[in-house]
Amino acid sequence: MHNQLPRLPNTTMNSSAMLSVDEFDRICYSYVIPVICVVGILFNVLNLIVLSNWKLMDSSYTYLTGLAVADLLSLVLFFFSSLARRAFHGHPGWAVYEGKIYIPIGSMSTMASIVQTVVLTIERYCYICYPQKFKTYLTAQTASKVTFAVFAVSILWGMPQFFAFDVDTNSNFFNTEFGNSTFYAVYTWTDLTVISFGSTILVAIINLKLVSVVYTFGKTGARLHLPTAIQSQRAKEQNRLTATLVGIIVVFLLGELPSACLSRRLNNLIYGDVFNNNVYKISLTVATLLVVMQHSLNFLIYCVLNKHFWKVFKDALPNCHRSRVQPNSIVNVSVTDNVQCKCFTFP
Secondary structure (H helix, E strand, O other): OOOOOOOOOOOOOOOOHHHHHHHHHHHHHHHHHHHHHHHHHHHHHHHHHHHHHOOOOOHHHHHHHHHHHHOOOHHHHHHHHHHHHHHOOOOHHHHEEEEEEHHHHHHHHHHHHHHHHHHHHHHHHHHHHHOOOOOHHHOOOHHHHHHHHHHHHHHHHHHHHHHHHEEOOOEEEEEEOOOHHHHHHHHHHHHHHHHHHHHHHHHHHHHHHHHHHHHHHHHHHHHHHOOOOEEEEEEEEHHOOOOOOOHHHHHHHHHHHHHHHHHHHHHHHHOOOOOOHHHHHHHHHHHHHHHHHHHOHHHOOOOHHHHHHHHHHHOOOOOOOOOOOOHHHHHHHOOOOHHHHOOOOOO
16 A cells, blocks of 8 residues: 555645645545445455355465455455545544554555465466466465465565554654664565565566467467367366456556555655645545555456356355255266266356
8 A cells, every 4th residue: 555654734725726636535535435445345245255166166266365355454444544534534543543553454455465466467377378387386275375375474564564653642643763764764665666566567567478378379279179078168267267367457557556656755756745746646546546446346357257257156146046056966966977067067
């Protein structure tokens, strides 16, 4: 959350431009962002419900589950932060929430979301380009271990944020001695350059390579003859997963890159103090909207680009007609080719 540093008290500005900027900021943080957060929280809960289904057991779906957890936590924090900035602005309890909960834990969840996206991108690239070489690593068990490691590292990396800010009796933020230290400056620059810019550049490069490889396979695919219907169906499923990843990456770049570019530390270095600059303030609010949307839209991407996900989602609805055979009943069925086709038919 590089654009989510605590907002210091505004200096007095009486211009009409300042009033319009403040009104735009108020509308976004009081209404637009909370609404998007609520919708995004609902979408990510649905993601977790669907991704926990036994039919979605690929390693990629395991990584998507971790991504949904990180996005859900980020949206909950964003929701309460938007209330703290407007509806409860100035209240000491909400000021403490901003400095002691939202910023440090939000940094952890944001990093987990970023790294999980990077890992998912690398996993898809290895599966498409080197399936035999990395076959033993492309399993749900390995994905679970990697996801656990991602969250553990993200928590450790975000720990210094707990000690960087404090709140005075007037509910104003200020940097602690640690927040003004050289160590913290190096830490924040490393976070910005490596975690934010580094991850976006890496994801963009791998994604372009992946799209190129998939396009090449698509042009030559007509000459390939898969030996069985099961292998053909499996190939279609992997194509759906790859298309889903491409959609995730596009939204990720649209949300993460503007946020990183508008880091206050970076802009202060380039332009001087930008806190009271109206253009910067509007840009910062727009970047926040993009980040919130980035954490919210994955469910729609899955539904649109992944027919298998959409089918499992429809089957999970309480009133949906269910004709599939439950996994615990498969052992009681005579396993013939015809039965298998009925039990595991995909769109």
